Amino acid sequence: MPQVSKNExxxxxxxxxxxxxxxxxxxxxxxxxxxxxxxxNQAHLDIESLQRRLYSQWYIxxxxxxxxxxxxxxxxxxxxRTAMAAAGEIEFSGEGxxxxxxxxxxxxxxxxxxxxxxxxxxxxxxxxxxxxxxxxSDYIKPEFRNCGIELxxxxxxxxxxxxxxxxxxxxxxxxxxxxxxxxxxxxxxxFTIYIPPTASQIAYNLVGAIRxxxxxxxxxxxxxTQYRLCQVPSDNYWRPSDPFVLLTGDAAKASNRFGQDxxxxxxxxxxxxxxxxxxTNITNDVDxxxxxxxxxxxxxxxxxxxxxxWSQQPWNPFAFQxxxxxxxxxxxxxxxxxDYQPNQILDNYSLEPNAIDLQLKPGKESSxxxxxxxxxxxxxxxxxxxxxxxxxxxxxxxxxxxPTYYYQNNxxxxxxxxDYLSENFEAVKSWYEGTDDVQAMTEEQKAQDTIYxxxxxxxxxxxxxxxxxxxxxxxxxxxxxxxxxxxxxxDPLTTNNTAKLVTDQVRWTLGDSSIQxxxxxxxxxxxxxxxxxxxxxxxxxxxxxxxxxxxxxDAGQADLVTSSRMTPxxxxxxxxxxxxxxxxxxxxxxxxxxxxxxxxxxxxxxPARNPVCGWIVPNNLDSTLSIYDQQGKTLGSLDRAGNxxxxxxxxxxxxxxxxSNPHLRKLVDYLVNQGExxxxxxxxxxxxxxxxxxPEGFALHSTLALLxxxxxxxxxxxFSLEVKGLPVCDPTVKIESADQxxxxxxxxxxxxxxxxxxxxxxxxxxxxxxxxxAADNDEGYDYEGNIFYAPQxxxxxxxxxxxxxxxxxxxxxxxxxxxxxxxxxxxPRGTIHATCGFLPNRxxxxxxxxxxxxxxxxxxxxxxxxxxxxxxxxxTIDIHDGDQLDPPAFDAxxxxxxxxxxxxxxxxxxxxxxxxEWSETTEIEGVNPTATFSEPQQLYEGWLQLSRAxxx
Numbered sequence: 001m002p003q004v005s006k007n008e009x010x011x012x013x014x015x016x017x018x019x020x021x022x023x024x025x026x027x028x029x030x031x032x033x034x035x036x037x038x039x040x041n042q043a044h045l046d047i048e049s050l051q052r053r054l055y056s057q058w059y060i061x062x063x064x065x066x067x068x069x070x071x072x073x074x075x076x077x078x079x080x081r082t083a084m085a086a087a088g089e090i091e092f093s094g095e096g097x098x099x100x101x102x103x104x105x106x107x108x109x110x111x112x113x114x115x116x117x118x119x120x121x122x123x124x125x126x127x128x129x130x131x132x133x134x135x136x137s138d139y140i141k142p143e144f145r146n147c148g149i150e151l152x153x154x155x156x157x158x159x160x161x162x163x164x165x166x167x168x169x170x171x172x173x174x175x176x177x178x179x180x181x182x183x184x185x186x187x188x189x190x191f192t193i194y195i196p197p198t199a200s201q202i203a204y205n206l207v208g209a210i211r212x213x214x215x216x217x218x219x220x221x222x223x224x225t226q227y228r229l230c231q232v233p234s235d236n237y238w239r240p241s242d243p244f245v246l247l248t249g250d251a252a253k254a255s256n257r258f259g260q261d262x263x264x265x266x267x268x269x270x271x272x273x274x275x276x277x278x279x280t281n282i283t284n285d286v287d288x289x290x291x292x293x294x295x296x297x298x299x300x301x302x303x304x305x306x307x308x309x310w311s312q313q314p315w316n317p318f319a320f321q322x323x324x325x326x327x328x329x330x331x332x333x334x335x336x337x338x339d340y341q342p343n344q345i346l347d348n349y350s351l352e353p354n355a356i357d358l359q360l361k362p363g364k365e366s367s368x369x370x371x372x373x374x375x376x377x378x379x380x381x382x383x384x385x386x387x388x389x390x391x392x393x394x395x396x397x398x399x400x401x402x403p404t405y406y407y408q409n410n411x412x413x414x415x416x417x418x419d420y421l422s423e424n425f426e427a428v429k430s431w432y433e434g435t436d437d438v439q440a441m442t443e444e445q446k447a448q449d450t451i452y453x454x455x456x457x458x459x460x461x462x463x464x465x466x467x468x469x470x471x472x473x474x475x476x477x478x479x480x481x482x483x484x485x486x487x488x489x490x491d492p493l494t495t496n497n498t499a500k501l502v503t504d505q506v507r508w509t510l511g512d513s514s515i516q517x518x519x520x521x522x523x524x525x526x527x528x529x530x531x532x533x534x535x536x537x538x539x540x541x542x543x544x545x546x547x548x549x550x551x552x553x554d555a556g557q558a559d560l561v562t563s564s565r566m567t568p569x570x571x572x573x574x575x576x577x578x579x580x581x582x583x584x585x586x587x588x589x590x591x592x593x594x595x596x597x598x599x600x601x602x603x604x605x606x607p608a609r610n611p612v613c614g615w616i617v618p619n620n621l622d623s624t625l626s627i628y629d630q631q632g633k634t635l636g637s638l639d640r641a642g643n644x645x646x647x648x649x650x651x652x653x654x655x656x657x658x659x660s661n662p663h664l665r666k667l668v669d670y671l672v673n674q675g676e677x678x679x680x681x682x683x684x685x686x687x688x689x690x691x692x693x694x695p696e697g698f699a700l701h702s703t704l705a706l707l708x709x710x711x712x713x714x715x716x717x718x719f720s721l722e723v724k725g726l727p728v729c730d731p732t733v734k735i736e737s738a739d740q741x742x743x744x745x746x747x748x749x750x751x752x753x754x755x756x757x758x759x760x761x762x763x764x765x766x767x768x769x770x771x772x773x774a775a776d777n778d779e780g781y782d783y784e785g786n787i788f789y790a791p792q793x794x795x796x797x798x799x800x801x802x803x804x805x806x807x808x809x810x811x812x813x814x815x816x817x818x819x820x821x822x823x824x825x826x827x828p829r830g831t832i833h834a835t836c837g838f839l840p841n842r843x844x845x846x847x848x849x850x851x852x853x854x855x856x857x858x859x860x861x862x863x864x865x866x867x868x869x870x871x872x873x874x875x876t877i878d879i880h881d882g883d884q885l886d887p888p889a890f891d892a893x894x895x896x897x898x899x900x901x902x903x904x905x906x907x908x909x910x911x912x913x914x915x916x917e918w919s920e921t922t923e924i925e926g927v928n929p930t931a932t933f934s935e936p937q938q939l940y941e942g943w944l945q946l947s948r949a950x951x952x
Contacts, residue, residue, distance in 0.1 A: 002037060002210075003232045003604055004030050004217065021849045026227070027608040029216045031594065033209040034603035040202045041234065043087035049725035050080040051510055052481075052517075056731035058489060058506050059519055068734070069502040075735045077502065080509055081108060082148040085195045088203025101211075103197035103204045105183070109508040110143050113167060113189035116497045121191050125173055125184060128157040140175075140193075144182070147195055151177050161185075190508075232604065235589065237724040238839050240529060240581035242470035245320075246385055251540055251548045252317065253465035264305060271305045316543045319380050320550070322471055323537035325372025326478060327574050329530040332369050337524050340746040342814070345530070345580055351753040351810060351837045354761065357565070358580050358753075358837035365569050365577075368531040372574070373524040375477045381540075385468030386461055393458045397421055397428075401451050405431060421458075429455050475583045478526040479728050481517040517731075525730040527747045529581045532574030535560070580838060585724035588754070589819070590834045590842035593716040595630060595661060598780045599821065601718060610850045611715045614664035615858070616825060618686050618709040622863055625683070627659075627668055628711075632854030634861070635659060642672055642679040648861055648911045648943040650918040664714055666779050667823060670770075670786065674800065681798040682788065686712070686767060686825070688803075689792035694762040695829040711855060712767055712825040717844060719811075719834055720819040721752060727815060748815040754836045755810040756822065757791035765830015767792060771811070772821035781821060828855075859947045861911070866939040869896055897925045900944065907949045912942030920945070 004022060022030065054076040061068035089104045111118050124135035133154050141151050155177035163170030163186060173184040183194040197204040210229075217227045262268035273296060275289075282289060298304040329348050331338040341347075348367055349358040398421060405428055406416055421428060432438060432455060438446070446452045473483055489507040494500055538551040566576040592602040592611035602611060614635075615628035624645075625638040634647040646652040656672055659665035671679070690710045730743040757766035768790035772781040788801050789809050796805040803809075811820055813836070826832060828851040832844040900908045909922045 002030065002033050002213070003230055003606075004213075004227050004608070021610075022227075022608055023220060024609070026213075026216050026220055029209070029213045030608040031600065031602060033206075033213050034608070035601065036202065036206045036209045038234070038603055040087065040090075040206050043083065043202050045725035047080065047083050047087060049728075050076075050083055053726075053729065053731075053735075054080050054506060055489070055510060055517070056481075056519055057735055058503070060732070060734055062491065069496070069499040071734070071736050072506070073502050075738060075740070077505060077509060078146045081146050084108075084509075085147040085149065086201060088197055088201035090203045090206060101207055103201065103207045105197065106195045107192050108143070108147055108195065109190045109192050109505065111191045111501060112504055113186075113191075115501055115504070117501055118191060122168055122186075125157060126159075128155075128175075129159055129173070140184075143193055144195075147193070149182070149195060151175065151182075234603075235587055237585035237587045237722075239585045240475055240583070242472060242474040243324075243533065243576075243578070244468065244470050245322075245535070245538070246466055246468040247320070247381075247540070247550065248464055248466040250465065251315070251550065252381075252467045253315075261305065264303060273306075313544060313546075315546075315548075317381055317467065317540040317548070318543050319378060319541045320469065321376070321378050321537075321539055321541060321547075322535065323374065323376040324471065324474070325374055325534045325536050325574070326526065326529075326578070327368040327370075327372050327532040327534075328524075328526050328528070329368055329580070330526075332371070335371070337369060337373075340528065340750050342746075342749050342751050344750050345528075346751055346753065346812065348530075349580055349837070351755055351808070351835070353759050353804070353808065356835060356837065356841060360577065365532075365572050368574075372534060372536075373478075373526065374536070375474070375520075375523055376537075377471065377473050377477055377482060379469045379472035381467040381469050383467050386464060386466045390458065390461045393454055393461065394421055396454055397451070397458065401428070401432065401454075425458070429459070475529065476517070477520065477523075478529060479583050480520045480523055480525050480731055482520055484516055484518040486516045486518075519731045521732045525732075525743070525745060527583050527728055527744065528750060529578055529583050531578055532568055532572060532576065533578050534573070534575045582723060582838060584728045586815075586839060587722055587724075588719065588834060588836050588839045588842050589722055590719045590832075590844055591717060592844060593718055593821065595663065595716070598662075599718070601819075605844075606847050607850070611717075611846070612828075612850055612854070613661050613667075613714040613716065614659075615711050615713060615854065616667075617711045617858070617860075618683055618690075620687070620709050623680070623683055625671065625679075626709075626860070627664070628854070628858060629659075629664070630661065630854065632857035634859055638668070638671055638679065640679060641676040642674060644668075644672060648913070648918070649920055649945065662779050663716060663823065667714055667770075670783060674786070678798055678800060681795075681801055684797065685788070685790045685793045685795055685801050685803065688795050689767045689790050690827070692760050692762070692792045693765055693767070693827050693830055695765055695827060695831075696763055710827060711858065713828045713846065713851060714823065715826055715846070716772075716821060716823050717832070718819040718821045719754065719756075719813070719842070720817070721754075721813050721815050721836070721838075723748075723815055751812040751814055752836050752838050753808075753810040754813050754820075754834060755791070755808075756789075756824075756832070756834055758833050758835070759791055759794075759804050761833070763831055764792070764833055765827035766832050767825040767827060769822045769824040772823060783823070856948060859945055862944040862946075864898070864944050865941045867896075867898065867942065868937055868939055869898075870935040870937065896921070896923065896940075897927050898944065899927045900924060903946060905949050906946050909945045909947065910942055911945050912940065 004026065054072070057068075057072050057076040061072050085106060085108075089106060090101055091104050093100050093102070111121050120135070121139050124139040127133070128136040128140070131154075136157075137153065144151050155175050157173060157175050159171065160174050161170060161172035163172070167189065168186045169189065171186050175182040175184060180196065180198065182196065185192055185194075197207075199205070213229060217229060220227055261270045264271045275292060293306075296304075297307055328337075329344060330340065331344075345358070348361060348364045350361050351358055398418075402416070402421065405411070409431065411420075417423075432451065438449070438452065441449065441452075476482055489503060489510060491499065491503045494503070535551050536553050538549075540548040540550060542548075560575050562576045565579070568574060568577050592607045594600040594602055594607070594609040595611050595613040596609065600609075602608060610630060612630050614630055615632065617626040617628065618624075619626050619637070623640050627635045627637060629635055634652060636644055636646045636652045639645055644656050646654055653659060656665060656668050659668060671682070674682070690712075693710075727742070727744050727748045730745070733743040735742075756769060758764040768788050770788055771784040773784045774780065775782040786800055790801060790803045791809050793803040794805045795801075795803055797803075813820060824832065826846070828846045834842045834844075896910055898908075898910070907922055908924050909920050910924060911918065911920045913919075
């Protein structure tokens, strides 16, 4: 994913380098480039999916149907070639600053010289050169159509290179049609057409966006400031880990043959013995060499690297074969597994507050399919599992136990080495078990004490023979595509010329994609991993081909020890639970939306354009909402009744319609229209939510607005569920028509809960949000049901405000659903979390450059009405219509006595309005605490305003 960074010639000020604010047009060009880059990436992921589908269809054709080639071509090969031509491909040339990027002209191989159709294609294009297009329409036009290019009936065709006379090798034609030139040639004995880049191709537009951004960067580059375009990783697609099996006991003991050479030395090196022999004459003293070897023989019971006596063939396990039964969360009717229902997950699992994984609902443990789906596979063992587990235990004890041990036992710092635990384990263990807290524990309490359990496990691991491995390929297997070695795509025995032509094109189109799968036709397609599982069979295989049965189905279920999250209830037939996961690689997208565009996604984690639409500050002194624009300029406020009030001093705006940012205007208009009751409940909800938010960076940013309330940024974001490429489909189903539904069995319509915000997590900055729904208006959206969701609040009040007190607040999203937009109120210093339980959490953090300046620029106003001060001698009071008084204007030269606190780097002023004229003075005198004879008094109306002091 492209990103622009900035190099400053003066590196003493690192803040300017870390807080990069791009010029608007440069930021817009960067984001446009990232959008096209994402389209390009997605197009090529879709191509990989289409390649896999093509391979599966050809695989079916080869195994079962001798006349399936036409369907393979029309419904699998042609869609793939069309997608490849539409996406295009970019290539880089040169190095460093001289690197150039271009869109490639794509070759599509059509027919080999070995095919009986080869001469027909040659004749068809040669006839077109002569002006005859009948065969051209039968042979050449369809090949371009298969790539998404529709040629006219009579394009201009010329020969630009003759090539060899007999086999046409090297002959080149050019087809000119609609102002576009399409090369055609014979190279390597293959008739090939070429699709050049065009304006409709993604790669072509990507190259244009890169060049446009390069030109924009050049315009902003100076001798002191240099921008450069660099690449950063895009968001990961996540794949669930396969279930992990740890085997212990003699059968799982690793052989000394591999990885054990240093076991007899503390430094882990191979034990060697120097010999005093002249190597060139070693054969002259064989007896002496033999005597030396015999002298190194170990005593009885001793271990030695050099000597190993075999009394039988050694057992050297290196792999295990497995057969498992999966009981997925799916319905069965009359013994047949049904398609996924939209509420398949929501009915059986729940996403609890602050949980990161879905949890099985009580009583739903028996709702899985009653009959297990059988899958089998093969995995290579690794003996490093014990070492890794011991290392994790060591790290845990070093961090959680040893600091206290060192302190209480006065261990010198120079003795606190990384190996201290292994060298002094018995002493550490005895000390901990002898502490008063442990002595007072029952056996049940000890089993719940993590340090006690870690010490016990560490001791057990010292002598534990174990090997481990995942049930490798399980996620692929439940999608019926098991990785395996395979030959290239070919059918050398066929006598069907059309089948041979299609097979050749399949091979050429797949290219170097290295698709190597065995498709499992006898099992159930389960793209959502869920439910329960049993290891039905498992046997170890050693390097000599012998096997040892670990789990035998005829002997009943084996006893397994599982983690607490995977342990099922006692009343079920399966051995452990599987957390719901997409078997296909997937991700939870969570992106900012640009503040100055309707719905333009910011593709990078650090947005190129500021996503802040404006600011809302709840004024806790007078129960109003102060509204600021993106730069922190005050616009006005909403009073207790929900009415708009322009900012004092004449610098605000007269009405809501004058707010320039459409998203901020929409939000303020919404608040105005909800009425007084909602306004008061809304303020209470905001205050309750903000009380649970305390970001780590709270003290790093000062703002005058904190004197009246916590500034909240108005931002928009979007999230969605996305699988890598096209949704995986059952590879064992034939595709026999263009209208045939892709066999996904409804899994892309399964609803997944997504929670925004984490309740009472201090660093979560989400105050609340509105769900957006598409609408035919200027902004393109409305607030769904006009409901404000406040996951950080626990108040239960207004029907239009839903909080944690009303229960779980989450979205229901599917893979097929379009991205869901939200308008959020956030503490800019916090992190916004999105959790779905299916995939790793996503976070959004607002870069400091998007809010620091705005917070520092905010002015705060305090309505001070009435204010009783000395009457000015020259003051006059005008009376209008007999009963209306204009508020008296204050003469700035006379001074005003108001008790105000001193604020660093800030200045107080008095702002008042008389008629249509605003006045402002900073001449505010201190209050005289000494009792004096009273001067004539006057009531004044106005505002105390606190502004950032101007730097000299």
